[in-house]
Amino acid sequence: MNTTIWSLAGIGAVALVTFLLGYVGSRKANTTPDFLVARRSVPATRNAAAISGEYLSAASFLGVAGLVLKDGIDALWYPIGFTAGYLALLLFVAAPLRRSGAYTLPDFAEARLGSTNLRHFCTFFVVCIGVLYLVPQLQSAGLTLTTITGLPSWIGALAVTVIVVVNVLGGGMRAITLVQAFQYWGKLFAIAAPTFVLFVVFLASPSQGTQPIDDNGVMRFPKSEVVEIKESVRLRVTEPMTLRAEGTVDGAPANGSVYWREGRYEIGPNTKLSFTAGSPVPVVDGAPPNNDSWMRPQVGGIWNLFETYSLIFATFLGTMGLPHVLVRFYTNPDGKAARRTALHVLYLLGLFYLFPTVLGVLSRLYLPRLLVNGKTDAAVLMLPEAMVPNLGGQILGAIIAAGAFAAFLSTSSGLVVSVAGVVSTDIMPGKVRDFRWATVFTGMVAIGLALLLPRSDASLTVAMSFALAASTFCPLLVLGIWWRGLTWVGAVCGMIIGGGAVITAYALSVVSSYTGHWAPGVFTQPALITVPIAFLTMIVVSKATRRRRPQDVNQILLRLHAPDPLGFIKDRDIARFGTAEEKARLAESKPRGSTRSL
Incomplete structure (x- = not known):
């Protein structure tokens, strides 16, 4: 009972701070650029903290430790890939994307390739990736609330949805920027402080409460x-x-x-x-059956090796295609600030991922029952009381629970903003009222799917989102920024084939989960196949349709790559969203006869 009270108090404090910060951030939000890109005025350091707060989702806070507990050393590719993806984003995407002057990913696609058809396809995949990523956040919120209070899981999912929707309705990107920046540091404290304490407890009495391991590395229950x-x-x-x-x-x-x-x-x-x-200790099928195989990489043969490389493809390349991550780079003042933001994110994420890895190893010693029921995502929440069964453990558990809810709230906020922004500007007229309606619609769809779909490991579900991003937007951005030969026909065909293959694989995986788990690993980790196919399709089709290249492709690429002081950066949609003064300047600077504005 005391545990429940402490945890609910921590969660309540996080929710209250989230509301207050969202209110402070939304006071000056009254135009579409405020809601979409915070008027492109977010400094690099604050934006880096906001991106890190948004990026560290349920997969990071709960899922990484759970996967280390279950899969051992092979699971370390998740935090490595989640972090290293920003290196690719820093080198190839961040600055040119900001210089495009676009507001959303579909807006960039149309600006680069001049096709409204391509824009519609991009809108579809933004919604798919956003919702697919949002569902495990809500499901993990339900798991957290059930673990600490015993209440039904739908209450936690609904609570996160309501808080996020209300915050986003108030001010969009302006409202959540301050929230996400603060929540990164809150999450870092919530996982770092308990990790230090629990590690000291383990060093003080390494054999107390841990499970015995025999000479063959087989784990055994320490008590009934x-x-x-x-x-x-x-x-x-x-x-x-x-x-x-x-x-x-x-x-x-x-x-x-x-x-x-x-x-x-x-x-x-x-x-x-x-x-x-x-x-x-029996283990969930597919997990290493003993500690010897848990500590050795690649013990599952060729298919395990395929899944590992597929995971690397998905996480390393998928980061540069995640809409809710990329939309934050539109908020930087210029390309240099966008590149500096990506560099700071590498530091912040690398620091954070040290701690769930340690907690996953400790969970292996103290929570063998999670290997039986498969609820390994709950390891971080249950470990404090398993190691410190007194008031200290209850307080540590409450801190972790509060940090977990901060993770759900910050990531969900970014996802809702990115999806609502695309829906409001590409399907609706793009006014503030449309953004708010799109926010409500996104929240309703996400909570519905979270309650209907079966819950799996958060990191596995999120990895599927990465695979979809890597197979659609990654090749579009890399080729669109660095290859003048890309055409909108090639981009559409590549996205359909790459994205369609991932969606099909995910659908078969869901069906398999209901009908005997017959799907092989290629369906749960398809990126090693789908990403090269998407790149190859875009290149081949673009060469076959070279006449569809934009006539002004040289000017477009100049704008993407020219140094910021040259002054080529312009907002693409001032005609739709700009103030009267900005629209007047655009009309004066636009050459006569021009039919296209970037």
């Missing part, structure tokens, strides 16, 4: 343990054992003592498994 299986899982047993089961095992009812030989067993939902002290 009852594990509740809420959702069906498939367990792998490495040696014979006796336990008590109440529920469903391999499709048959079970209520009493059962004997398991080495093999795999299907455990139905709402099943209780009771283990005696010293029993081997």
Whole structure:
């Protein structure tokens, strides 16, 4: 009960600060540029903190530690890829994207290639990526609330949705910039402070409360343990054992003592498994069965190697295609500030990811039951009380819970702004009223999908979003910025084939989760195939349709790459969103006969 009170107090404090900061940031928001790009006036250091706060989502705060707990050293590619993606963004995309003067990714695509058809396709994929990324944030919020209070998961998802929508309605990008910058430092404290304390506790008594490991590296329960299986899982047993089961095992009812030989067993939902002290720990199928394989990379053969390289492709290249990340670079004053922002983000993310990695390793020692029920995303939330079963552990758990909610709120805010901005400007007239309606619509769709779709590891779901971004916007941006030969026909074909392949793979993975988990790893990590196909398609089709190149491609590329002091940067949509003074200056500077404005 005390744990619940402390955690709810921490979550309430985060929600209150979020509202207050959102109110402060929204007081001067009254025009479309305020809502979309904060009037392009955000300094590099603040923008870097805001991007980091937005980027460190449920996959980072909860999922990375959970994957380290379950998958071991192979899971380290997630934080490496999440961080290293900003190096590619820094080198190839950040400054030219800002110099384009666009407001959204579809706006950039039309500015570069002069096609409204391409803009419509980009709008579709922005919405898909944004919603696909938003769903695990809401589901993880539900998991967090259920873990600390026992309340239904939909309450946590709904609470995050309401807070985010209200904040974004107030001031869009202006409102959330200050919120996200503050929440980065809040999240860093919320994960760093407990990590230091728990690591000191472990060093003081490394054998107290940890699970014993035999000479073969097999994990064993340190004491009698009852594990509740809420959702069906498939367990792998490495040696014979006796336990008590109440529920469903391999499709048959079970209520009493059962004997398991080495093999795999299907455990139905709402099943209780009771283990005696010293029993081997069964693990979710696909996870390393013992500590020896957990500490060695690439023990799963060729398919495991394929999934690793596919993950690297998705995270490293997908970062430069995430709409909610890229839209923040439009808020910088110029290209130099955008590049400096990306550099600062590398420092901030590298610092943060040290801590969930340590917590994942500690969870392996203190929370073996999570390897049985598959709820490894809850490891960060449960570890403090498992290691410090007193008031200190409750306070540490409350700090982590508050940081987790800050992660959900900041990432969800950025996603809602990016999707609402695209919907309001590309589907609706683009006024402030349209942005607000689009915000409400985005929130309703996201909460609906979060409640309907099955919950998986947050990092795995987010990695699919990265794969979709890497297979659509990454080739569009890289080729559009650095290759004059790209045409809008090639861009559309590449996005359809690359993005369509990822969406198909994800749909098959969802179906597989309901029908026996038959889908191979290529469906859960398809980027190694889909990204090269998308690049190749864009190049081949563009060469075949070279007559569709924009006539002013040289001028466009000059604007993207010219140094900022030369003064080529101009807002693309001043005619739609600018003030009367800006529109008058645009009319005076626009040459007669010009039919296109960047």
